[in-house]
Amino acid sequence: MLMCLAIPAKILSLQGEKAQVDFGQGVLRDVNVSLVEAKLGDYVLVHAGYAIQILEEKEALETLSLWNDVLASTGE
Amino acid sequence: MSANLRFRNPELAQNIAKKIREVAPKKGQVKICHVCGTHEWTITHFGLRSLLPENVEVIAGPGCPVCIVPAAEIDEAVLLAKQGQVITCFGDLLRVPGSESSLLEAKAAGADVRIVYALSDAVEMAKKEPEKDFVFHAVGFETTAPITAVEALGDLPKNFSFLVSHRLIPPAMELLLGVGDLEIDGFLAPGHVSAIIGLKPYELFTRVYRMPTVVAGFEPNDVLMAIYMVVKQHSENDAKLENEYSRVVKPEGNKKAQEMIEKAFEVVAGNWRGIGRLPDSALQLRESLAQYDARKKYGVKVEQGKDILLGCECHLVIIGKIKPKECPMFLKACTPAKPVGACMVSSEGTCRVWAKNVAANSP
Ligand code: SF4
Numbered sequence: 001m002l003m004c005l006a007i008p009a010k011i012l013s014l015q016g017e018k019a020q021v022d023f024g025q026g027v028l029r030d031v032n033v034s035l036v037e038a039k040l041g042d043y044v045l046v047h048a049g050y051a052i053q054i055l056e057e058k059e060a061l062e063t064l065s066l067w068n069d070v071l072a073s074t075g076e
Numbered sequence: 077m078s079a080n081l082r083f084r085n086p087e088l089a090q091n092i093a094k095k096i097r098e099v100a101p102k103k104g105q106v107k108i109c110h111v112c113g114t115h116e117w118t119i120t121h122f123g124l125r126s127l128l129p130e131n132v133e134v135i136a137g138p139g140c141p142v143c144i145v146p147a148a149e150i151d152e153a154v155l156l157a158k159q160g161q162v163i164t165c166f167g168d169l170l171r172v173p174g175s176e177s178s179l180l181e182a183k184a185a186g187a188d189v190r191i192v193y194a195l196s197d198a199v200e201m202a203k204k205e206p207e208k209d210f211v212f213h214a215v216g217f218e219t220t221a222p223i224t225a226v227e228a229l230g231d232l233p234k235n236f237s238f239l240v241s242h243r244l245i246p247p248a249m250e251l252l253l254g255v256g257d258l259e260i261d262g263f264l265a266p267g268h269v270s271a272i273i274g275l276k277p278y279e280l281f282t283r284v285y286r287m288p289t290v291v292a293g294f295e296p297n298d299v300l301m302a303i304y305m306v307v308k309q310h311s312e313n314d315a316k317l318e319n320e321y322s323r324v325v326k327p328e329g330n331k332k333a334q335e336m337i338e339k340a341f342e343v344v345a346g347n348w349r350g351i352g353r354l355p356d357s358a359l360q361l362r363e364s365l366a367q368y369d370a371r372k373k374y375g376v377k378v379e380q381g382k383d384i385l386l387g388c389e390c391h392l393v394i395i396g397k398i399k400p401k402e403c404p405m406f407l408k409a410c411t412p413a414k415p416v417g418a419c420m421v422s423s424e425g426t427c428r429v430w431a432k433n434v435a436a437n438s439p
Pocket of ligand 1: 388400406410411417427
C-alpha cells in the first residue's frame, strides 16, 4: 500500500461517520468520513479507509482549462 | 469524472514536456526535489524523467513514511510484540528492519502481528478480543496523522493503544536545504500532505529560502505541469508558492483534520532513519491521551537503534543524494524479494520503486 496515496471515490450512502463509497468499476467499500463534510454524491479522496478531502469537480475542470491556456501560449 | 482521463493523456504530456523545454535555461542545471513516495512512483512508472531536458533533474527526498521510521521505533514494536501485545500495522511496515529483527521476524518467532487495511479494522479486532492487548503502530505523515487522531479522540476500547511514529514533512524539506552540496532549485510539495496542512506551512520556503514551491497532484500530467511551473519560476528568477493540485488542495487545507491533529498530538523532536534528529518534526499523543500511548502504558522506550546496515546507502537515497542504482547492492544483494534496507522494503521506498521500474530509469 502506498501511504501517501489517496484514491477518489463517490459517496453512495451515508450513516453517521460511516459511508459506503464506490471506487469505480463496482468496487464498493465502507469508509470513515468524520474528517470531511461530505454529502451524498460527493467525490472524496480516501486514504487508508478514511476520507481526507472532498474533490472539487469545478476545480478539476478549471485546472484543465488552465493547462490549455498554458499550452496555447507561445514560447519565448 | 471524465476530466480524470485528461490528467493522464500522453499527448498532453508531450505538450507539457515541450513547454518545459521552452522555459528551461539553456545553461546550468535545475534540480527539483519532491518529498513523496507516490510522486516518485508516478515519475518512475510513467517514465517522466525521460521527457525532461537533460539539465532538468528531479530527485526524491524523504517521502517514504515507512522508510524514515528509525530502527529504535521498530525495536519498540518488536519489544511490545514479544511481551505479548498484539501489534497491528499497515503491510509495508512488516519487513522494515529494526536493530535486530523486523516485525515479520517477530511474527515468525511466534508473536501476534497483524496487518490491517484501515486503523478502524484494528480497533474492531480489539473490541472483539477484549482479553488481548492491541497496539497499532501509527506511521505516516500529515496525511495519515489525522486518522490516528480521529480514533484516539474517539471511543476506544481499554485494550487499545498506539505506538506513534508520525512525522511532519515541512521540517524534512527544510533539512534538505541545509544539506551542503545538494543544491535544490525548487520543490514539488506533496499533494495529499498539503490537502491536510494547506499552503501556509510552505511559505517559509519561498520567503526565507527563495525556493519555487509548487504543490503537485499525482497523475503524470499533474507532476509534469508542476515541474513546468517550477522550471518557469526558476528561469524567471521567481520564488512563488503555487498550487497545481487545486482540485484537492485548498489554501487553508482541511481545517477539521488540523483541529483533530492539534487536539490529539503535541509536536516534538523526532528521529528519522538515515537523517537523525529533527526538531519539531514528530507527533506525540497529548498527556490527556496518555492511556492510549503504548510507550507510556507499557513503559517501552528504545533510545538507540541500528538504522543502516553496513553497505546499505539508504541514508543517502533518502535525502536524494544518490540514486538507487548508485548503491552497489541495488538489485544485486538487495532486491524487493530480499530487501536489505528500508528503502527497498516499502512500496514507496525509492529503491523499491526503481527496482520495480528498472526499464523506465535506464537511460
Ligand atoms: S539498494 Fe538496498 S542496500 Fe542499497 S540503498 Fe537501497 S535499500 Fe539500501
